[in-house]
Amino acid sequence: MTRNAKINALLLLAVAALAVLPLALGLGDHKEEPFAGADGEAETAITELDPDYEPWFSPLYEPPSGEIESGLFALQAAVGAGVLAYYFGVRRGRRQGAEQARRQQPVPGTGPDTGSDSDSDAGSDADPGRPGEAVSPGPRA
Secondary structure: OOOOHHHHHHHHHHHHHHHHHHHHHHOOOOOOOOOOHHHHHHHHHHHHHOOOOOOOOOOOOOOOOOHHHHHHHHHHHHHHHHHHHHHHHHHHHHHHHHHHHHHHHOOOOOOOOOOOOOOOOOOOOOOOOOOOOOOOOOOOO
């Protein structure tokens, strides 16, 4: 097992433990809704501290039931996960494409159609000082 595989397995085990342990240990059994969420907990804490508290604004859309609210939240999470997966997929594809292009690109002086290194830049402007060679300027763009 490679090091990355071991790390991934440990991370998956930790996530599973975070999901199962609260249920197995009975955390939240003393509450009416043990895993209701942070919004309900915050509202309860605020009304206990200041019973006359008035919210600054009301929600733009109030779902008719808790199930619809949960469904919208799940949809939001799915769209976010899709955007992240698309981003990482595009990034990986670009990296793999660059690696593939790098592998297919011949190394200068080693390809079958190139001669020796001394002939590779004959007639170019790169080394105009060779004795016995006439260098033409060629077309300029």
